Amino acid sequence: MTTLLISDLHLDTDTPEIADGFFAYLDGHARNAEALYILGDFFEAWIGDDILDHPAMAPLATQVVEALRRVSDAGTHLYLMHGNRDFLLGERFATDAGLTLLPDPTVIELAGERVLLMHGDSLCTRDTAYMAFREQARNPQWQAQVLAMPIEQRLELAKNLRMQSGEAISNKAEDIMDVTADEVVRVMAEHDVRTLIHGHTHRPAVHSLEVNGRPATRMVLGDWQPKRGWEIRAESGQMPKLRDFPLRG
Template sequence: MTTLLISDLHLHADAPEITEGFLAYLDEHARHADALYILGDFFDAWIGDDILDHPGMAPLAQRVIVALREISAGGTRLYLMHGNRDFLLGERFATAAGLTLLAEPTVVELAGERVLLMHGDSLCTRDTAYQAFREQARSPQWQAQVLAMPLDQRLELAKRLRLQSGEATSNKADDIMDVTPDEVVKTMTEHGVQRLIHGHTHRPAEHRLEVNGHPATRLVLGDWRPNQGWEVRIEDDQRPRLRDFPLHD
């Protein structure tokens, strides 16, 4: 049994090396796995499934869909969790790609252990400005209003939001953009787990902590770069391993 978990690929047309690396990863690794979990920010921006009809955006998305569907048809179970960049990704994409959308957070059993899976942005509670936007963006009313906008207008909105996010990030202290330790313990306690796997912060590491008086682990997936990918790999009953790997030989 092999389970793979990845996050924060931020696929977009301006980073073809990452797309090519991901497609190679599917063929060389995911094809032979029992399950692949993608824990958010799969795409750098997703402003509705009708992006599949946009001539400028569809080629990348369709290419990814075809590759995922082939892996799914081969027997690998595919799961996708929304991130802070692709929370409007919907059932049309999921059905076409042969994958299952996961709620965030979700507890799954991996190698006989209950593991909490998250994108991770909700754990960064010290970033109050972002958390306010997150609450708004996750509301059905806000999403319905955005999806009712013309597609080109939504693309402009996504562009503005990315620019605003980059400017805000450059002015924030590092600790504000990382997880809040007390929130991690609280969330793990609420879900009754001793292991958490998430992405979002782009700070890959394995953290040791204590939850309910027992040792616990938090694994943070890294973001993919043009020459580097990150995964958590679980083989049979072995403990999860966080590792990076070159995208291209």
């Protein structure tokens, strides 16, 4: 059986090629897989499940929900982890799409090995400004306050947050936005794993390291582009492999 892991699609009405490529991916690769894990930043922004009722937002969101439900109904187990762009994805979306929301981090078993799954943003501890925002954004009280706002006000907030994020990124050193090596080792040791899979950094690669005196591996998923997607594929009895592939709409 095949297990697939993807991340950082940033689905948005401004990038229909990626959405179309994802729908084709679901109808092809994912339909024959035992499980599909989406490790955060599935949407460019998600301001609450009630956007499924909003005239401007609903078309893409509903199309995604319906596409996921078809795959789930066909027998593929679907799992979704929140990212830093879509941390307000809730139970209504999960139920309608036929998927399970996962905590970050989560340990699963692949090819008989314990594997740690994360979005990856919590590993970027040198970016202190972002880490402060992350703590706020994961606070249930803050989330409740945001979800109580009218949708139009939330849309404006999401727009402003994206602008602030873009400005902040342009002023930060590249290494600050990458994971902190010591934090990677600490988290892997805490969960007693030798393989970590995450996204977030948009720096697809396979890294070798050492955890508790044993060889270990960190696999980083890439972000999807209009003509290219990234996945980690784990076939039955084989260790996972990172690959990119052309998107087709």
